[in-house]
Amino acid sequence: MESEDRQTRKSNLRLLFEALIVGVVAGIVVGSFRWLIGQTLAMWQKGYQAAHANPALLWLLAAGGLASVIVAGFLVKQQPHAGGSGIPEVELQLQGKLQLDWWPIFWRKFIGGVLSIGSGLFLGREGPSIQLGSTLGQGVARGFKASKTDSRVLLATGAASGLSAAFGAPIGGSMFIVEEVFHNFSPRVWLNALAGAIMANFVVSNIFGQRPVLAISYNHTFPILQYWHLLLLGIFLGVIGRLYQWGLLNFSKVYAKIAILPRWLHGIIPAAILVPIMYFFPNYVGGGNTLILSLDKLHVTGLLAAIFLLRITFSIVSYDSGLPGGIFLPILAMGALLGAVYGNLMADLGWLDQKLVVNLIIFSMAGLFAAIVRSPFTAIMLIAEMVGSLLHLMPLAVVSVVAYIVNELLGGVPIYESLAGRMQTKEDNDYVGEADQLTVSIYEGSQLADHRVKDIAWPDRTLVRVIHRGQKDIIPDGNTKLLAGDLLVLEIDENQRGLVYDKLASL
Template structure:
């Protein structure tokens, strides 16, 4: 990261935080469920420390990792994230990470611009997902370099890039803050093409670094490109371009990571203002929907799935637990336990329904809002989760 590669600090920060959480769990000999909660708490704390965003850190864990609002998870994650932010604020100060100065609210009559911008971000987000998931095959076709030396390739590319464009390298924090001073659309487009291509090359090399900040940087660039283009057409006031820069960071993040709530809270905290929640939500939701229609998938789930091997799925391990919520309209709702095609080696242990805990049998009817505790093979966790996610899809 310090060399100037297009990688962010949040990925390693999340990993460091989760490692601390896992270490605490092992030190206190916590149960497997408590260990996962502590690991999640550490991850939320790491993201909070990296970006000064405790709400965004907790929301990321709930929305992207656990996919449910279990009080046990979000309370611990939020507590850890708040404490991490408290420590960081006392050591490094309370200035927002992206203290972008803007003075004008986005006019309601211009909201049609947000719909176009969201669709544009959803399309670009789908392309970035595709590139990130497929460019690794290019590295695999380089026979002369082992995997652990692939980082040499982006390092060599970085030398001329840094020589000619020193202000455009790195995670992109300073670039975001200076975007409102660049008014040439062609220059902004060239910077974006540099950022998106080199971000994919950097990340797929296997070097330790995150994609949060690079995604936010690309989103800010796209917002500047769109805004300046509309200014040139006479359809937008120049003073509102900075607003679109902020909104686009959340929109592209929502499209690529598929976590709109996290995107909204993260950007609000990083910018240090809650005055733009409505336009942030509009752009994020539109970008998310467009990406969904184009066949997009959550990038972190896809990257994790790529790491899983057939041997992992075939290995029989110890018993573990997985907690899932039943959504309104899913294929699980209003069916008896015996009628569900459960994944192999999966047992429904407990159903949490409101204040009651139900020990189910085959005739127990599942209802929307139920919280299921499944007993599974610990080495089948990812596979079972994927199958349960498909069962949660809406009924035809």
């Protein structure tokens, strides 16, 4: 037993070392990705500003923008899973429902992402950063000849590292992976994902500095007697979040009816629409980072509402075109706008102190994210890290939870899970694979809890190898009772991972 413990400890330390390498590599790559997007967007903005003095330049800029999305679209045509945010792909890979080679995705996502996001379309860098990190995790795993189980841990570590490098949020990045993508609070995944995310954040901090990505100054505590605003705001965000989910999942049908253009050229449509937006409103384009930081200076409610309508409409048009780019940052920008709209309206009515509007801008980012993505813990921690303040977690939590509940009551579903469900994945029902492992948590209220192992209708060729219960590891037999809080290590056929995952999820 002592020899086995020593071997397990050695294996865990080796995996942790590999996770740190993933974090370093993801930090360098995603940091470069982030820098190139910023430089590319700044170049386009300067070009459009110069076009005001030289209108003929506008035609050249429009042609350049179209060329950029055509190249990005062609890369997606070559490798369809390089399009979109990439988060649904990572989720399906971790569930065993999708097998992807890392290199063809990696370089196409990097180049296509810089071209499409940097052009000024309302797309975010975070989804592509997550997928870039996950591919790097796969590459490191292959280089170290890691086992299948360790390879998945490194894939998840790379995803967390990518998000951490994109936003400077290691805790939020790790939380997002285990809450929304991996759907499993396995200590092994959580520890390595956090280690990689911290290392990635360290790397990008040396590139961009230690200033938080959304360094919004708000020094006034939100009064407890004003918490009724948080309830109304949460309800408002939950409703808008549901509308956005519906629009994003259904607007693709409009693109499908455009027979004149093949799918890979649909990016031409948002690129053409972007030209007048970039010309007249250059400060409102892109993912929305700069816009969020300027909202505390905008106090005209009607203008804020108009900007929001532009952002929500063109965000959907941009994303559903299939170009590489995410919705993460655009969601935060829309949330900030809604907070500004609500706050300034209440201030105009005399029901809220103007100095508290900035608080609502920050709370609303977390609220809309929690409603659309359905990850409230991630929303709270991510915004706290991005803003650089842990002083106002309670109102962040209130808005997030209320928005989440309202979205649930309206029939909302997690957006990334819905996008993953639309993908065509192949289920191989032939048992021809090697033995693999699947880790499953038993939650309170699960149909597995308080039942003996032999009384559960396990999927075919599924064996319960180990039960992690607190500090103890139990080798079960048929009479072992499963309890809420147990972490099961199952042995399964590698080609049935997705099927087993779905069957156990239903329990």
